[in-house]
Amino acid sequence: MASKEKIAHTMEFPPPTPQPNVYPLSWENKTNKLQEVWEASQREYWDPEKLPWDTFNVEKYTWEQRESIAYWWTILSVFDASAPPVFAAAFIKTYEVHEEDVVRRCFFSVTRDEQNHEQMCGMAITKLLEHPDPLTYVPKTDIGLRLQKNAKWLYYNGGRYWDGFKTAVPKYSLAVLFSSFLMGEMAAATIFHQMAASCNELVFKEGFAKIGKDEGRHMAIVLTLMERDYPALAQEDKEVITKQIRAGYLFLSAVLFEPPEEFWDLPSDFIANQREGEKFAREAGFAIPEYETKKENWKKAMLNLKGVLAKYNTDFPAIPEVGITGKEISDVDLDDIIPVF
Ligand SMILES: [Fe+2]
Numbered sequence: 360m361a362s363k364e365k366i367a368h369t370m371e372f373p374p375p376t377p378q379p380n381v382y383p384l385s386w387e388n389k390t391n392k393l394q395e396v397w398e399a400s401q402r403e404y405w406d407p408e409k410l411p412w413d414t415f416n417v418e419k420y421t422w423e424q425r426e427s428i429a430y431w432w433t434i435l436s437v438f439d440a441s442a443p444p445v446f447a448a449a450f451i452k453t454y455e456v457h458e459e460d461v462v463r464r465c466f467f468s469v470t471r472d473e474q475n476h477e478q479m480c481g482m483a484i485t486k487l488l489e490h491p492d493p494l495t496y497v498p499k500t501d502i503g504l505r506l507q508k509n510a511k512w513l514y515y516n517g518g519r520y521w522d523g524f525k526t527a528v529p530k531y532s533l534a535v536l537f538s539s540f541l542m543g544e545m546a547a548a549t550i551f552h553q554m555a556a557s558c559n560e561l562v563f564k565e566g567f568a569k570i571g572k573d574e575g576r577h578m579a580i581v582l583t584l585m586e587r588d589y590p591a592l593a594q595e596d597k598e599v600i601t602k603q604i605r606a607g608y609l610f611l612s613a614v615l616f617e618p619p620e621e622f623w624d625l626p627s628d629f630i631a632n633q634r635e636g637e638k639f640a641r642e643a644g645f646a647i648p649e650y651e652t653k654k655e656n657w658k659k660a661m662l663n664l665k666g667v668l669a670k671y672n673t674d675f676p677a678i679p680e681v682g683i684t685g686k687e688i689s690d691v692d693l694d695d696i697i698p699v700f
């Protein structure tokens with residue numbers, strides 16, 4: 360039927376609207392636990408611009424240190440700058456599938472928080488480099504030059520994943536997407552609490568503490584929804600989830616640990632350059648964890664996740680890199696993953 364054809368004069372009530380229709384005219388709430396998380400998100404909302412930036416004197420650092428710290432924020436941005444559109448897409452999906460009102464609000468809060476995290480990355484980088492873009496910045500030191508090459512490769516790799524995510528969102532249920540979100544949130548909460556505890560620079564300490572708190576709420580949202588949906592999960596969904604966890608491990612290792620070769624397409628001097636940059640940053644009081652600590656933390660986060668999935672009889676993938684046994688997953692490609700940060 361042509362949409363312009365008027366029908367209102369031919370019947371008393373309109374025909375049913377084809378579903379899924381993007382707007383639910385309904386504000387039903389069943390998952391009451393989420394109301395508390397939503398209220399916390401309103402209470403804990405913060406503005407990156409209002410952090411104590413005036414106490415941050417970049418001049419007390421050498422250019423090697425500035426470029427190395429900015430590089431860390433750049434790695435984080437490869438993940439955090441994609442979080443706003445990724446969660447915005449999931450937020451739209453909560454409307455399309457007519458999720459509960461409180462679920463829609465929670466996803467709105469995550470999208471808003473992630474935008475803050477992205478702003479924070481931008482402000483830190485811009486201050487440190489006196490330039491708003493780490494890829495077009497002209498490095499001043501040899502390590503800065505090599506780290507920029509690293510950044511370009513990370514950016515290239517990260518750029519391959521948006522198309523995959525866009526196809527995944529309509530294809531999978533929110534329940535399947537949650538496992539990937541949880542993976543990212545767990546990783547994020549781990550790293551930010553740690554950075555907040557050991558960084559010297561006040562503006563970073565405060566920023567990390569706030570971001571860590573946000574990530575904790577994101578984790579609570581996902582865990583609550585898993586509790587609601589996972590007991591009734593289909594076997595085929597469980598298989599997708601197991602694969603996604605392995606993909607998420609490989610993807611997020613670039614920021615939480617070190618990027619695995621089988622997944623990331625990177626030059627052979629990448630790791631050496633990154634480790635050298637980390638040394639400069641640590642010297643400056645920017646507490647990037649050492650290799651063994653990173654590995655321990657990442658393992659702990661994976662074991663937590665394994666514990667969660669075991670409750671719902673969902674296989675966990677083998678992660679030999681950190682000594683976790685499980686189901687062997689081999690054919691993982693950037694094009695079909697949905698992890699987010
Ligand atoms: Fe985040």
Ligand SMILES: [Fe+2]
Nearest residue numbers: 544574577700
């Ligand atoms: Fe998050």
